[in-house]
Amino acid sequence: MPDNYFAGYLSFLIHIVLAGGIATAIISLSWLIGERKPTRAKMSPYESGMAPVGDARGRFSVKFYLVAMLFILFDVEAIFLYPWAVILHDLKHFGLAEMFVYIGIVLVGFFYVWKKGVLDWGPSAVRSSLPTNVRRGER
Numbered sequence: 096m097p098d099n100y101f102a103g104y105l106s107f108l109i110h111i112v113l114a115g116g117i118a119t120a121i122i123s124l125s126w127l128i129g130e131r132k133p134t135r136a137k138m139s140p141y142e143s144g145m146a147p148v149g150d151a152r153g154r155f156s157v158k159f160y161l162v163a164m165l166f167i168l169f170d171v172e173a174i175f176l177y178p179w180a181v182i183l184h185d186l187k188h189f190g191l192a193e194m195f196v197y198i199g200i201v202l203v204g205f206f207y208v209w210k211k212g213v214l215d216w217g218p219s220a221v222r223s224s225l226p227t228n229v230r231r232g233e234r
Contacts, residue, residue, distance in 0.1 A: 161213050172201050 175197070183190050208214065 158213070158216065165208060165213065169201070169205065 176194075179186075179190065179194055179197075183194075186193070
């Protein structure tokens, strides 16, 4: 054990200082050397290659948020497959059966979401999600 507890962290400190110094040098040099000729095109907002149209506070369908939440949910569940794959050799048949149960639960959730129509985006999906009397034109 070294005499000084912090001696073990010296290489990490050097790494952080070097990384910060390089980042600062690159940004400073680009600011000093770089040309600044602002044009109307350069100063306009840019997003996804499209010119911004309309109000930024426009309303979106709740389907966008549902799909985003489901993506995060299923993405996190997929991440659990990696540690399992690393230790599968040690778990043998029990680990394989355990993962089949896990994937089965995930698939049940996926089919439930699919059956509820959360993943449908077309105009027919909006029409089919309405109550029957509204679809027929009744009140």
